[in-house]
Amino acid sequence: MNNARRNFIKKSTALAAATGLSAAFPNLYSIAAGHAQQKIRIGAIGINGMGWADLNAILKHPDVVCTALCDVDKNVLDKRTKELADRGIKTKGYNNYRDLLASKDVDAVVIGTPDHWHCLQMIEACQAGKDVYVEKPLGNSITECKAMVAAAKKYDRVVQVGQWQRSQQHFKDAMAFVHSGKLGKIRLVKAWAYQGWMKSIPIKPDAPVPAGVDYDLWLGPAKKRPFNPNRFHFEFRWFWDYAGGLMTDWGVHMLDYALIGMKATTPKSIMAAGGKFAYPEDAAETPDTLTTVFEFDDFNIQWEHANGIDGGPYGRNHGVAFIGNKGTLVVNRDGWEVIPEGDRMEAVPLQKKVDNGLDLHAVNFIEAVKSRDKASLNTPIEAGAHIAIFSQMGNIAYRTGKKIYWDEEKGSFNDTDADKLITASYNNGYTIPQV
Structure with missing residues (x-):
């Protein structure tokens, strides 16, 4: 093969690879x-x-x-x-x-x-x-x-x-429809995560730290405890020392779009009720069943989650529904559709997802x-912080058992029990950095 042809093939191969990547994104x-x-x-x-x-x-x-x-x-x-x-x-x-x-x-x-x-x-x-x-x-x-x-x-x-x-096109298209006003006055937004695959976590005894694991470094600022396999790797999500359960795991995804659709910021009040209704005796601390209501001036946002159940609203195990006087738009990771209220508007059939959100x-x-x-x-x-704080407010309402009110100017709920949960407990010599 002569050098000219060899160079042509190399350039063609590189161009083909670049074209393939461009087609993907x-x-x-x-x-x-x-x-x-x-x-x-x-x-x-x-x-x-x-x-x-x-x-x-x-x-x-x-x-x-x-x-x-x-x-x-x-x-x-x-x-x-x-x-x-x-x-x-x-x-x-x-x-x-x-x-x-x-x-x-x-x-x-x-x-x-x-x-x-x-x-x-x-x-x-x-x-x-x-x-x-x-x-x-x-x-x-x-x-x-x-x-x-x-x-x-x-x-x-x-x-x-x-x-x-936030990088998926069908979610953006759904929000454009919500903002168009075609649904009429929206007075309730439902967001939910029904997770049928989440089974009971059986109680396990404390155990030796697995070989190769730096457990002190895993705990970091969390409370010092003996090693327990229930609290390690994926299952950490269901313990208050490390996370906030489904409210902050899935809630930050679904409630994020509830806020985007309504162009909403801080709620007037938050109240929540739930508990360990599915698995009352298992090892998890966070609620396996929860309903939370965020009150705004002329609409409410409602969060629901349930472990061990897939039959969520509108036949979907996760999603967000914008319920308007003329119709309801339902969106989740699979796509979005509009369900008309009688003959007040035309239905929009399911608009399926068209891309890979994580890659984008x-x-x-x-x-x-x-x-x-x-x-x-x-x-x-700033967007990640806003929805994380919003979801944490839901957990604080649940953990205190009170209807709570956020005072933006003071950065406080003006409630002793709720204010104790504004800052995570840091242990083992760790402190939240002063910025």
């Missing part, structure tokens, strides 16, 4: 084919669940390379390191996230750790000059969320929150890192 790449540019070096902290999914979505971007992984579970770290090595990606492994943040070979980080770690790691990443993709919910308390927003601003960092539904969210983050345009983020930190 149309109009999202700003770099022209063949234009050399230094890759953005990514480090991932917490790589067992969504942190791993987030990293893999980000790695689909051609201008990214992964250089570092961190996990307090050496078994997970070794597994992920090998998986990347098998794909030709060489990384350095860390047990302590602070060592990763000190690395000069990392430009941006993915934070996929349990909720109680998000605040410390995100703020310290900003202090270290790293841009951040942080899993939802942004923080585990109202105070944490406010500190995280302040840190991103002070250190001028690009921070994307992992509410990837990852691209949006990397493009913002490249351009330094924080306004281009689909879920900037």
Whole structure:
């Protein structure tokens, strides 16, 4: 084969690869084919669940390379390191996230750790000059969320929150329809997550810390307790020390769109009722059944969740319904439709999803890192903080058993029991960073 033909084939192959990526993410790449540019070096902290999914979505971007992984579970770290090595990606492994943040070979980080770690790691990443993709919910308390927003601003960092539904086109189309006024006056918005796959968590005795796990580092600022397998890895979500149950796990996704659709901000009042009705004797602390009402001037937003049941409203196990005088728009991850109120408007058949929200969210983050345009983020930190705080207010209403009222000027509920829950308890020598 002569050199001219060999060079032609090389260029054609490269162009085909670039074209394939452009087809996967149309109009999202700003770099022209063949234009050399230094890759953005990514480090991932917490790589067992969504942190791993987030990293893999980000790695689909051609201008990214992964250089570092961190996990307090050496078994997970070794597994992920090998998986990347098998794909030709060489990384350095860390047990302590602070060592990763000190690395000069990392430009941006993915934070996929349990909720109680998000605040410390995100703020310290900003202090270290790293841009951040942080899993939802942004923080585990109202105070944490406010500190995280302040840190991103002070250190001028690009921070994307992992509410990837904000990058999906069908959700945007649904919101455009809601805002069109065609549904008539909307007086109630329902948001829900009915999770049939979530079974009872059997009570288990405390146990020795598994080999390879740095349990003290996993606990971090959480209360010191003996190791219990029920509180580790995925199941941490159902314990108040580390997270907020389904209200902050799924609520930040569904309630986010309730607020976007209604162009709403702070509720006048919040009240909640529920409990462990499905599995009263199991190990979880957070409620498996909950109804929460957020009151606004001329409409309400209602949240529902239930473990062990898939039969949610409108035959969907998750979603948001905007109930208007002329019709109801229902949207979830599968698509959206409009159900007319009698003959007051035309039905809109199911408009199915057309894209991969997580992949698009990852691209949006990397493009913002490249351009330094924080306004281009689909879920900037301010948006992630707002919905995390909103969801936490629902949990505070449930935990106090009171109808509560937020005083924005004072940053208080003006209620002793509720105000105690504004700030997460930090232990083991850890404190919320002063920004």
